[in-house]
Amino acid sequence: ENKLLEVDNLQVSFHTYAGEVKAVRGVSFHVNRGEALAIVGESGCGKSVTAQTIMKLIPMPPGKIKKGKVVFDGKEISKYTDRQMEKIRGKEISMIFQDPMTSLNPTMKVGKQIMEGLIKHQKMDKQKAKERAIEMLRLVGIPNPAKRAEQYPHEFSGGMRQRAMIAIALACNPKLLIADEPTTALDVTIQAQIIDLMQELQHKLNTAIIIITHDLGVVADIAQRIAVMYAGVVIESGTVDDIFYRPQHPYTWGLLQSVPRLDVKEDKRLVPIEGTPPDLIAPPKGCPFAARCDHAMKICKEQFPERTEIDDNHYVHCWLQHSMAPNVKNPIIEER
Numbered sequence: 001e002n003k004l005l006e007v008d009n010l011q012v013s014f015h016t017y018a019g020e021v022k023a024v025r026g027v028s029f030h031v032n033r034g035e036a037l038a039i040v041g042e043s044g045c046g047k048s049v050t051a052q053t054i055m056k057l058i059p060m061p062p063g064k065i066k067k068g069k070v071v072f073d074g075k076e077i078s079k080y081t082d083r084q085m086e087k088i089r090g091k092e093i094s095m096i097f098q099d100p101m102t103s104l105n106p107t108m109k110v111g112k113q114i115m116e117g118l119i120k121h122q123k124m125d126k127q128k129a130k131e132r133a134i135e136m137l138r139l140v141g142i143p144n145p146a147k148r149a150e151q152y153p154h155e156f157s158g159g160m161r162q163r164a165m166i167a168i169a170l171a172c173n174p175k176l177l178i179a180d181e182p183t184t185a186l187d188v189t190i191q192a193q194i195i196d197l198m199q200e201l202q203h204k205l206n207t208a209i210i211i212i213t214h215d216l217g218v219v220a221d222i223a224q225r226i227a228v229m230y231a232g233v234v235i236e237s238g239t240v241d242d243i244f245y246r247p248q249h250p251y252t253w254g255l256l257q258s259v260p261r262l263d264v265k266e267d268k269r270l271v272p273i274e275g276t277p278p279d280l281i282a283p284p285k286g287c288p289f290a291a292r293c294d295h296a297m298k299i300c301k302e303q304f305p306e307r308t309e310i311d312d313n314h315y316v317h318c319w320l321q322h323s324m325a326p327n328v329k330n331p332i333i334e335e336r
């Protein structure tokens with residue numbers, strides 16, 4: 001089968017003193033083998049919680065999967081115990097984070113940290129693991145890999161540390177790499193280099209990637225498909241072209257207008273979306289974007305919009321798709 005990962009109607013909550021925070025409220029998507037999917041949305045939209053749930057990295061309690069399932073390579077891993085997950089993590093699914101310093105061990109040489117997974121999962125002997133570690137450092141574009149393998153994380157620059165993280169993540173040749181804001185902490189030039197590197201490795205190793213970001217601009221080159229999340233739900237998903245050239249959801253319009261772009265006049269760039277996302281302890285029963293949407297109608301506040309298929313693989317949840325809705329000009333299509 002071509003489908004590597006399937007997330008089906010996933011609902012994840014956190015039980016807090018203030019009440020039940022419904023962080024993920026029925027999210028569905030899939031990732032094919034070797035494909036890159038971007039999950040895009042503002043902070044707090046549930047994208048990281050979704051990723052951490054796939055990896056079983058959220059503490060339960062206070063977290064809880066209320067509904068839905070995660071199927072990876074034919075296995076329903078959302079039912080796995082921590083012990084079973086240990087065997088998957090780092091071997092079949094790896095994850096990298098925004099800040100390598102929080103996931104790299106500051107007291108262990110970088111080469112050793114790459115070797116750990118190889119010894120644990122691939123049962124490699126030390127010598128072989130060491131050779132592979134150096135090969136991985138070379139593969140991620142770190143000069144003098146043999147010397148670098150003997151150094152500690154603090155001797156690496158930010159960009160080099162992120163490369164080392166990628167080397168650790170990919171050492172066991174996982175089928176899926178989940179990258180949560182992998183370039184957010186880096187400056188723009190280094191960001192582009194890391195994205196290029198991930199794209200190169202995706203092709204070379206045929207690794208599927210889920211890249212999670214608040215910045216749509218980052219994913220245009222690397223992703224084949226994009227899922228846009230808002231307030232714990234996917235409000236629109238489609239191919240990169242669907243989302244960049246034919247977006248249908250007002251929130252996606254807003255995201256696109258807040259991406260710095262060179263092909264649009266200065267005064268049209270970087271329009272922030274006004275307002276804040278809803279409280280996920282008491283989420284609105286209608287469209288979660290209604291309070292911030294310029295086109296909100298009466299029904300938007302009353303009923304969650306059903307999924308409309310715009311095209312193969314292009315879906316949107318918005319009442320503007322209803323045949324009775326007024327005709328609203330699509331600002332993204334208009335300006336091109």
Ligand code: SF4
Pocket residue numbers: 249250251287288289290291293294295296297300305317318319320
């Ligand atoms: Fe705006 Fe209504 Fe569409 Fe929500 S459903 S995005 S409020 S028009």
Ligand code: MG
Pocket residue numbers: 043044047048180181
């Ligand atoms: Mg996050």
